[in-house]
Every structure is written in C-alpha cells, then in structure tokens.
Amino acid sequence: MDTSYYHNFITLVQTGNMTQAAEILHITQPALSKQLKYLEAEFGAQLINIKRGQRGSNLQLTDAGKIFYEKAQQLCSIEESTYNAVQQLNSRIEGTLRIATSASRSTPIVQQYLPAFSMKYPSVHFEIYEGLMTNVVNQLINGNAELGIANIQMVDTDKFDILLTQEEHLYAIFRRDVFWIDREHDTITWDDIKKCPLSLSGGSVRMIMQSSLTDMDQLNAVAITTTKSSAIEWASSGRTVSLVPMDAKELINHRKMARIKLPEFSGDFKKAFITLKGHALSPVAQQFIDFYKAYV
Incomplete structure (x- = not known):
C-alpha cells in the first residue's frame, strides 16, 4: 500500500x-x-x-x-527512521533527533549537550517533547520520539529498553546571601535542612519518602512543585532552600545560588535514557547516545 x-x-x-x-x-x-x-x-x-x-x-x-x-x-515513524538510516549509511550524520522528557530534565540537556552535538553535527535537527512520564511513554509508543529520559524506577522494562543510566543525587540549592551566610557552604546536615523553609520537587519528595533519614512531617515544606525548575525558582527568590535531584554536571544558572550535595542519598537514584523495546536506533540517535556517554 x-x-x-x-x-x-x-x-x-x-x-x-x-x-x-x-x-x-x-x-x-x-x-x-x-x-x-x-x-x-x-x-x-x-x-x-x-x-x-x-x-x-x-x-x-x-x-x-x-x-x-x-x-x-x-509506521510513518518507522518509514522516516528507515529512510534516515539508509541515507546516513555512508554519509554524514543528519536527520532529526527526537527526545521525550520532562521539562526539568530537558533544561540540562539543552544547556549542556544539544548545542555541542549540534555544532559537531550541524545537519541534525531536534524535536523535544516535554511532559510528565505518561507523555514520555505515549510519545515513544506513538513513534513521535525515539529517545526518552526518565527516572529509572518509573521505566516499564517490558515495554522499553534502557540504553544508558546516570546517577542522580539530592542537592540543596539556596541563595548564598540569605542562608548560612555566617559559615562556609561545604556541608549541610539534616538538622540544618529541618530549620529552613523548603521548596521540593516531585522527584525529591519521592527520594525523601523512600529514605530512612527523615520524613516529610519533619520538614517545613513551603512549596511542593511538579518540576525541579519551579522548586529552584522558589530558592532563587531567597524564600526557600530547594531540594532537588540532579546529576553531578548539571548547572545552576543563578549567580548568587549555591549547590551542595546531600551525600546520604548518593547513588540511590538514576535517570535512564530509554527507547521502545526492540527498536533499532537510527544513526543520529545512536550517535547522540555515544556522544552523551563520552561526556558523562
């Protein structure tokens, strides 16, 4: 047909x-x-x-x-992927890199990886689909996206293959001129955290609830947000200390902000790059995964 x-x-x-x-x-x-x-x-x-x-x-x-x-x-997505794969077989990397992820996870990808990848492969175009995990799943199943980025604990391995994982840690983000201004910002204890107004992302809430170090009732959570970017915006105002999961290389684009890792949570959580089960990656998607691995 x-x-x-x-x-x-x-x-x-x-x-x-x-x-x-x-x-x-x-x-x-x-x-x-x-x-x-x-x-x-x-x-x-x-x-x-x-x-x-x-x-x-x-x-x-x-x-x-x-x-x-x-x-x-x-079928149309497979057709496009097949066409791109054949076209790229003996030529330069080109085509469209299609990624589905949450808005919070897309920010560091766009800031730190896609510009460099675009400079190296200028013929590649990008489509980024942002939304909750249900949206990431739907975009992958419908063929709109080829790669997804998600919390590894939320990945259904019956439907998706895990291509790459990266550790995430719980970080405290705060204004240097508002919190703990009388000492060096080398370490923070849970006693320090419990005394502060907090903004928490959904990811940090899950980390805290699954830990044995503290519980939500002991924390002064002024705001709980769906995304970590919103939680960090609360901290940037000086109103709260934000607790968010991040990988070690993520950047904070606020000059007055400090970031300190809470080591109690190190290595307990990972983000995963995923694709539809059994899907053969297009050359451009495989090239991006290899490119990302070289950075991390």
Whole structure:
C-alpha cells in the first residue's frame, strides 16, 4: 500500500476536518475521501464517523480508527527512521533527533549537550517533547520520539529498553546571601535542612519518602512543585532552600545560588535514557547516545 495514505490519514485526524486536511495535503477533497474509503475497505472496518454541519471538528475516530491512527503513526515513524538510516549509511550524520522528557530534565540537556552535538553535527535537527512520564511513554509508543529520559524506577522494562543510566543525587540549592551566610557552604546536615523553609520537587519528595533519614512531617515544606525548575525558582527568590535531584554536571544558572550535595542519598537514584523495546536506533540517535556517554 502507498504509505502516503497513512500520512494523509494522520493529517485528516489531526485537522479534524476533511476540507482543511485536503488543503494542507494539496489534494482534492474527493480524492482524500476516496483514500479513506479505500482504507476502510482494505481493513474491513469503519475508521471515522463524519458528522455533517458542525463547525470546527467534524470527524470522530471509531474504536477501529483509534487503533489504526496509533499504528499509522508508528509506521510513518518507522518509514522516516528507515529512510534516515539508509541515507546516513555512508554519509554524514543528519536527520532529526527526537527526545521525550520532562521539562526539568530537558533544561540540562539543552544547556549542556544539544548545542555541542549540534555544532559537531550541524545537519541534525531536534524535536523535544516535554511532559510528565505518561507523555514520555505515549510519545515513544506513538513513534513521535525515539529517545526518552526518565527516572529509572518509573521505566516499564517490558515495554522499553534502557540504553544508558546516570546517577542522580539530592542537592540543596539556596541563595548564598540569605542562608548560612555566617559559615562556609561545604556541608549541610539534616538538622540544618529541618530549620529552613523548603521548596521540593516531585522527584525529591519521592527520594525523601523512600529514605530512612527523615520524613516529610519533619520538614517545613513551603512549596511542593511538579518540576525541579519551579522548586529552584522558589530558592532563587531567597524564600526557600530547594531540594532537588540532579546529576553531578548539571548547572545552576543563578549567580548568587549555591549547590551542595546531600551525600546520604548518593547513588540511590538514576535517570535512564530509554527507547521502545526492540527498536533499532537510527544513526543520529545512536550517535547522540555515544556522544552523551563520552561526556558523562
């Protein structure tokens, strides 16, 4: 079957409108309608309900259509990956590096690794999908992303292969001119932490709850945030000390901020680079993994 039918079906679903999809695809509406009928005949099921006379979206996926849409996305992603792999076999590294991760984890990747990788491989383009773990999983399964970055404890190894892991530690982030200004910032104890107003990321809450060193009831948690970037913003205001998980090379882009590792948690947690189970990485994705390993 002509794979353009799959691409056109995806566009039809994403626009939700036969006329708009035809305009985007530069084909006539009857031609697009004919393709849809062919697909439904080929697979023996109605894929889309068309509701006439409604403004905006006038298409609704059937249960069979939902399955077909998901598989069509995967097939088109495989087609793109295959094309890129063949094109790159005896040529320079080029194509699109597609990564799904949380917003907090994307920041150090963009700051420290992607610019250097882009300088080395200027023909590579980037797509970064940011969201919660459920979004990372969906982007990988749907084929929108090839690599995912996640807390290793949240990775379903029945669905995903782990390509690379990196230790994360619990760090205290604070303003040098607000907290502990009367001493050197070499070490911090839990007694120090318990006396301070805190901003905690979701990751740090999980680390604390799984430890035997303290519990949440003993801490003055002024703010608990989904992302560590938001927790750090609280600390940058001088209102709190932020506790967040980070790897050793992550940077803090605040001139007045200090960062001290709490060694009690060292090595207990890792972030993982993952891909769909059994997926053969494209050359550009494999090159990035090798590039990242060389840095860490």
